[in-house]
Amino acid sequence: MILTVHTETPYQILMERGSLDCVGTEAAKIFGPGTRAAVVTDSNVGKTYAQRVVSSLNSAGFQARVFSFPAGEEHKRLSVIADMYTAFSEQGLTRSDFVVALGGGVTGDMAGFAAATYLRGIRVLQIPTSLLAQIDSSVGGKTGVDLPEGKNLVGAFHQPSLVLIDPDTLRTLPPLFFADGMGEAIKYGCIRNHTLFSLIARGDITAKRDIEPVIASCVNIKRELVERDELDNGDRMLLNFGHTFGHALEKLHGYQGLTHGEAVGIGMVMISRCSEAAGITEPGTADKIAGVLQAYGLPVSDRSDPQRIAQAARLDKKSRGNSISLVLLRKIGESFLHPLPHEKLGPFMQVLS
Numbered sequence: 001m002i003l004t005v006h007t008e009t010p011y012q013i014l015m016e017r018g019s020l021d022c023v024g025t026e027a028a029k030i031f032g033p034g035t036r037a038a039v040v041t042d043s044n045v046g047k048t049y050a051q052r053v054v055s056s057l058n059s060a061g062f063q064a065r066v067f068s069f070p071a072g073e074e075h076k077r078l079s080v081i082a083d084m085y086t087a088f089s090e091q092g093l094t095r096s097d098f099v100v101a102l103g104g105g106v107t108g109d110m111a112g113f114a115a116a117t118y119l120r121g122i123r124v125l126q127i128p129t130s131l132l133a134q135i136d137s138s139v140g141g142k143t144g145v146d147l148p149e150g151k152n153l154v155g156a157f158h159q160p161s162l163v164l165i166d167p168d169t170l171r172t173l174p175p176l177f178f179a180d181g182m183g184e185a186i187k188y189g190c191i192r193n194h195t196l197f198s199l200i201a202r203g204d205i206t207a208k209r210d211i212e213p214v215i216a217s218c219v220n221i222k223r224e225l226v227e228r229d230e231l232d233n234g235d236r237m238l239l240n241f242g243h244t245f246g247h248a249l250e251k252l253h254g255y256q257g258l259t260h261g262e263a264v265g266i267g268m269v270m271i272s273r274c275s276e277a278a279g280i281t282e283p284g285t286a287d288k289i290a291g292v293l294q295a296y297g298l299p300v301s302d303r304s305d306p307q308r309i310a311q312a313a314r315l316d317k318k319s320r321g322n323s324i325s326l327v328l329l330r331k332i333g334e335s336f337l338h339p340l341p342h343e344k345l346g347p348f349m350q351v352l353s
């Protein structure tokens with residue numbers, strides 16, 4: 001699959017099994033000979049894949065060096081970015097050189113942010129290796145880090161020069177993270193593509209079986225929404241389906257015991273139950289979503305008090321002024337933004353009590 005994302009500077013998304021060994025030849029179509037490449041990766045992905053990427057880059061005439069940091073969201077912080085800047089300057093990166101983000105969403109967001117800010121911006125090539133990164137975070141240019149005060153509070157928009165997806169890397173992804181990514185894929189089906197939803201609903205998609213059409217459909221939806229709304233002020237917000245209640249749940253659980261994908265899945269079911277009760281969404285939609293989530297081992301309900309969920313949702317960073325922009329479905333495959341004043345959120349959620 002080859003897709004072009006028509007942002008201010010267009011770039012391509014390539015997907016092919018085994019393409020990790022072609023990073024060098026693909027990079028040579030964009031970057032000049034002898035260019036330096038800083039391959040940023042985490043401790044898990046690096047030990048399995050970094051050498052292959054470095055060999056491919058070096059055989060194509062680049063000078064590649066690896067920067068590895070400990071895996072995990074808890075390392076998505078500014079001190080690690082500072083270490084990246086040091087490594088980049090020790091390697092002698094200039095503005096004609098580039099960064100390679102090799103890993104999941106944490107690596108992509110951090111390497112992208114370091115590239116966006118080092119020397120006021122150098123180019124970045126995204127090689128996503130988790131399902132979530134392949135279908136979502138590697139495309140669209142959102143980069144950043146967490147602060148102790150909250151997730152993704154510092155960041156920049158910095159579109160990649162190329163996204164290279166090798167679905168074979170998913171064979172080593174731990175099952176929990178594969179399921180997490182499937183939660184996001186189900187979200188894409190819900191907001192934009194009934195056919196994708198039905199494909200996933202078969203319940204038998206694995207890293208080895210039929211994952212390519214799922215990745216291709218999701219990436220294409222992301223491409224379309226990013227092209228229409230590069231800076232996330234309008235239609236791109238449809239990607240937040242399930243996130244309003246999902247973020248609230250993550251917060252109520254103290255960011256432990258519930259993964260992001262699990263929380264978003266529960267959030268999709270909850271908000272659809274509310275909008276069905278309000279006569280907005282086709283009846284039976286929430287049950288359909290719950291059925292597909294369960295097929296991939298994802299939870300569909302939570303015991304948190306709905307009024308506390310509403311309270312946490314009002315404080316969400318996506319809340320603007322006195323209202324919150326909810327993403328609702330008319331039916332599977334059709335979504336829209338629905339602004340709701342804060343005081344109406346409690347009554348809207350009454351059905352969950």
Ligand SMILES: NC(=O)c1ccc[n+]([C@@H]2O[C@H](COP(=O)([O-])OP(=O)(O)OC[C@H]3O[C@@H](n4cnc5c(N)ncnc54)[C@H](O)[C@@H]3O)[C@@H](O)[C@H]2O)c1
Binds near residue numbers: 172
């Ligand atoms: N920029 C965006 O648009 C955007 C969108 C959604 C999420 N995100 C961010 O993405 C992050 C979550 O991404 P994630 O779930 O990929 O997390 P992650 O990067 O931490 O990866 C999950 C785990 O899987 C491991 N891993 C990744 N690929 C592997 C592979 N092929 N084989 C073996 N292990 C592998 C990682 O080492 C890690 O332990 C969050 O920080 C979130 O904020 C960003």
